Amino acid sequence: MTDLTVSIAQHYHERTKYNPETIKTKQQPLDWSQQPVPFKEYKIGVPVDLKPYLTDNPTAFDSDPNSIWWQRLSRLLLCSYGLTGKVVASGSSHYLRAAPSAGGLYPAELYLISRGTPLLPAGLYNYQAYTHSLIHFWESDVWTKLQAACYWHPVLENTQLALVTTAVFRRSAWRYHDRAYRRICLDTGHLLGNLELACALTDYRPHLIGGFIDDAMQQLLYLDAEQEGAIAILPIADLLDVKQNLSLARTALPAATHFEYPAIPDGQMLGYLHQATQLPLDTTVKVNWKPTATSAQRADKYNFPFCLKVSTLSPPIDWGSQLEQLETTLLQRRSTRAYSGEALTFEELIALLDFTYQHQHYIDQGLDGSPDYFDVSLVETFIAVSSVTGLEEGCYYYAPKTQELRQIRFKNFRQELHFLCLWQDLGRDAGVVLFHTADLKTAIAAYGDRAYRYLHMDAGHLGQRLNLAAIRLGLGVSGIAGFFDDQVNEVLGIPIDEAVLYITTLGRSAER
Ligand SMILES: Cc1cc2nc3c(=O)[nH]c(=O)nc-3n(C[C@H](O)[C@H](O)[C@H](O)COP(=O)(O)O)c2cc1C
DSSP, X not given: OBOTTOOHHHHHHHHTOBOTTTHHHHOOOOOGGGOOOSSOOOSSOEEEEXXXXXXXXXXXXXXXXXXXXXXXXXXXXXXXXXXXXXXXXXXXXXXXXXXXXXXXXXXXXXXXXXXOOSSSOSEEEEEEGGGTEEEEEEOSOOHHHHHHHTTTOTHHHHOSEEEEEEEEHHHHHHHHGGGHHHHHHHHHHHHHHHHHHHHHHTTEEEOOBOOOOHHHHHXXXXXXXXXXEEEEEEEEEETTSXXXXXXXXXXXXXXXXXXXXXXXXXXXXXXXXXXXXXXXXOTTOOOOOSOOHHHHHOOOSOOOTTOOEEEOOOOOOOOOGGGHHHHHHHHHOOOOSOBOOOOEEHHHHHHHHHHHHOGGGGTTTTOOSSOOOSOGGGOEEEEEESSEETBOSXXXXXXXXXXXXXXXXXXXOHHHHHHHTTTOHHHHHXXXXXXXXXXXXXXXXXXXXXXXXXXHHHHHHHHHHHHHHHHHTTOEEEEEOOOBHHHHHHHHTOOTTEEEEEEEEEEOBTTO
């Protein structure tokens, strides 16, 4: 098929839209006995138990540098992707993690690559969330291969450890079919959000790499290409080592844009898109890793003459001395299952926005004022306000540079939001429903079809900041990745070029 106007990423997006006409006929009943296990098992390898380093007492290891080192790593992994909850249903246990996941399916796996440190011998490790341990499944030095796979990214010259997130596609595709790729990238984005903040707690700085040679990473981690793919790489710089306070580098590299592709049957779109958005296996490519200035400088995208404009300037959320409230929040976060319908206050809403988008306000508290995204300037925010005391109902554009809400429609959309969120009550009963969107054409012009991955990961990353801010403020929150795509734009008046990436609902939990 050749369509010179629609690239494969746009085609995938169109093909995986939910539509009220077709959704009922497309959905098949789930056979829960077929659900893939969300944990990876290794038959061989040396386990490294991280549980002994978990303690409520932060000073417990003060005198032993080795124990402190292990404690940092143990906390980092627990706060990012460790098990933090358990649900028992029909006699079987279902474990919940620090990062949320669409449907609780956890397609993401987390690997650690060591260059070889005094405490962590060189090689490949998989994080085994179930036992909170690492399994050292490959004992040779692979750092040079990692550098080559990342086109010699400068941060890898000076770091010793790197995390890699992969996705086991079937864990999510089993339920969500082709649309699962969107959720896989959103889930990964949430995990990246946790990693960013858990690193701040443990004196690491994660440097995000989205531009890597997919095939090389596949081989390096011994992944079965049909089943699992690398999604993001994060060298973690140790901030306690002065040589590892490193300059920022580019996070996203462009890939090809494919306008020629065959007729792809249902059920094969996910695999096809993942393959089509890979970067080429050519380690001689010279990349200029200097961050591009333009993306940071882009102005607020939408301004509407004569619309209601409301400043969102807010005092920052307080994460406690030494960020201890951040750690508690990471470990206690849960998605809300039902809202009471009660209003949020305006102060709560603007505090949520402040933490999510105004990173520079959190430097004093020890957070990164400029954490890595792929290109967050491509992601826009629209907010449907159903019930916020002190703010008119309606749909607003959030202007992050000016820090204001700009109203685009004035109406209470509760009933419409119920429908748009596939009749999920969370959409109807939330005080606020927030939409992350992007112009796919513009993003693809900048990054090729790989933009599709970057956009969904950035939207998930922002979603996780909203999640954590909401929990800290005692509010309810849940992501929603199932929605009637085109109808969102029509009903709420969001410009038609903005593809909806993700929804976050916010409200007062009915479960308190
Ligand atoms: C990308 C994404 C999409 C989600 N979509 C929905 C949704 O449509 N409806 C819903 O009730 N929950 C949704 N959730 C919440 C998950 O069901 C929840 O994260 C999961 O059950 C694990 O529970 P926890 O978040 O409390 O740890 C979503 C979460 C993520 C990360």
